[in-house]
Amino acid sequence: MKIIMTPNKSGTKISKYIYGHFAEHLGRCIYEGIWVGENSPIPNKNGIRTDVVDALKNICVPVLRWPGGCFADEYHWKDGIGPKEKRKKMVNTHWGGLTENNHFGTHEFFELVSQLGCEAYINGNVGSGTVQEMQEWVEYMTMNGESPMANLRKENHKVDPWKVAFFGVGNESWGCGGNMRPEYYADLYRRYQTYVRQYGKDKIYKIACGPNIDDYNWMEQVMNSAAPFMDGISLHHYALTGAWEDKGPALNFPEEQWWSLIASAQKMDELITKHSTIMDKYDPDKRIGLIVDEWGSWLSVEPGTNPGFLYQQNTIRDAMVAAVTLNIFHKHADRVHMANIAQTVNVLQAMLLTDGEQMVKTPTYHVFDLYKNHQDGELIDSYGDENDTISYTISKKEEKVTISICHFSLTASKELSFDGDNDLTLVDANYITAESMDAHNDFTHPETISIKPFKELSILNGTLNVIIPPMSVVSIVVE
Ligand code: AHR
Structure with missing residues (x-):
């Protein structure tokens, strides 16, 4: 097979944010996988696992999305600030019905972001949250000087604001985020995003909830009604071996599922092409990014593990899925401004798996390592x-x-x-x-x-x- 490179043609820049990650309050991703608490025997810095941070720094994680996922639309950020012993507990109804102690909240997330040296992508709550709650969260995180929320942040020992590079207005609003119709969501998006104010010098890149897989009507309606108000719109597509209801195993799978999983990952090319064509109608200059903020293989959980925790093993087949998908994103780098593989630790197509104090790097991790030179490279x-x-x-x-x-x-x-x-x-x-x-x-x-x-x-x-x-x-x- 012979390939001719044409390096003298000016290429599109591959945004480093295509190499983004996603960490949700789901199973053992945040708790155990990232957060172990200051008093844990597992080596940590301010409660965050040192081995995990070191491994993620090595692959140059450029941006981290948090707190969900479906979790984002029932997360109430004020429950996760202030003294830990006083924080209200919550039930994670989407993922295993577990009671969480809210010890990992806004301050702990920004501590993680600072240890990783990456940008923050916060996903706000539209499904069960108010406009005021979203507005106040943005004010709490980014307002300098005097204001009720800036003062509250200072009472919690953080004087300077943080930087929020990306903000998602709802997650999967067509499903777990509120079961909305696109027309209704588009209006809500216009309203909520109004109050995602820019308090400091840093512009917040606002991301509307986009379609699931090939829901082209959702893309059409939301772009038609709300394009001028957004910087990006999301797309979710997971690679499956067959039907959603019948996910194949991560290990010991038949050969046909090698091919079907890779074919499902390759579908990303068609999805981006068709969604981009719709976006082109409303945004011919490609100002608005297609943000693939959930992707990766979704397989059966490991036998004996909690089905709500989405813990799956990760093989050379997942490495193929990662490499094929990253190559597709590169090809569409003029439209795909960011992507976030699901998820960072212990959930779905993870970079890292942990068990107590042990940690292993998955084949997917090694693809992100091998590919890191492409971050901010010029496509040839x-x-x-x-x-x-x-x-x-x-x-x-x-x-x-x-x-x-x-x-x-x-x-x-x-x-x-x-x-x-x-x-x-x-x-x-x-x-x-x-x-x-x-x-x-x-x-x-x-x-x-x-x-x-x-x-x-x-x-x-x-x-x-x-x-x-x-x-x-x-x-x-x-x-
Ligand atoms: O990544 C797991 C879940 O998949 C997310 O919470 C949700 O947004 C999607 O359905």
Whole structure:
């Protein structure tokens, strides 16, 4: 397979926010996975796990979405501030019916954001919250100087405001966020977003609740009524092996589910294309971002775990889903301004799994590691032979070109060659691969899949030749 790179055409910038993450109060994501409390024997800084923060910093997490998900539309932020022993408990009705102590609230979230060095994406409550509650949360977080909410924040020992880069007005308002019709939501969006005020110098990027999967009518109606009032509109699409009601297992799955999960992930391309076409009608200059703030594989929970906790193992198949989807986002980088994989720790297609003080990095984590050079890179156009088991991205940053390739054949290696205008010098090459289609890392074998140097390549007369093994993700840097 031969690919010609055309680096001299000016490319689209791949926003680093495409590499965003999502942490919801769901199962063991926030509690246990991130927050263990200051008095935990698990090493932590101000209550937040040190191992998790270190691992996430390594993949350069650019933005974190919180507190949900469905949880966002029943979260009342004032219950999560002030002295912890006085915080009201709440029942997480969506996810397992567990009683939460609200120890992880606004201050703790911004402590996490500060430890990660990333931006905050707060999702506000439209489903069961008032306009006043949303307005006051924004004022509490971002108002400098004198105001009732700024003063309350100071009473809670935070003098300076925080920065809220992104704010979502409701989540899945067509479903768990209120079961609304698009016409009704669009009007509510216009009203609620009015009070998401900009108090400081930093503009808040406002995100409307967009469609589920292929609900093109939702996109049409909300864009038609509310486009001038938004900076972004969300899209949710999870990769499934078959019907929603009958999710396949994460391990020991039949070969057909290797293909069906990857095909479901590939559907993202069609969804973005069709939703973008609708958006183009109302926003031809592509000012408004399509924000894919929930994506990833959704599989059956691990046997014996709480079905409401969405804890699933993560295999080389999930690595394929991640790489294929990131390649699709790159291709649509002119419209996709941010994406947030669901979810960061212990939930759905997680980066990290924890068990007590143990932590493992998943194959998906390693894809985010291999791909991190693409963050804020310039997309390089290319053309060449088609192949239905190869998906790739080429981008350029600081004179270095990163070529990332996902090969999801189960059996055969594939020869590829990349040709450009210039001579190429190898800088670095790494990959992950596996021997079986459900290879994964667990607490007894944490390194079954890990990043290794990639050696099956040569550069001859300006052409990069590679042999990509099956079930692998490769990232090569040249200059
Ligand atoms: O990510 C899990 C759930 O999936 C989210 O809470 C919700 O928004 C979506 O349905």
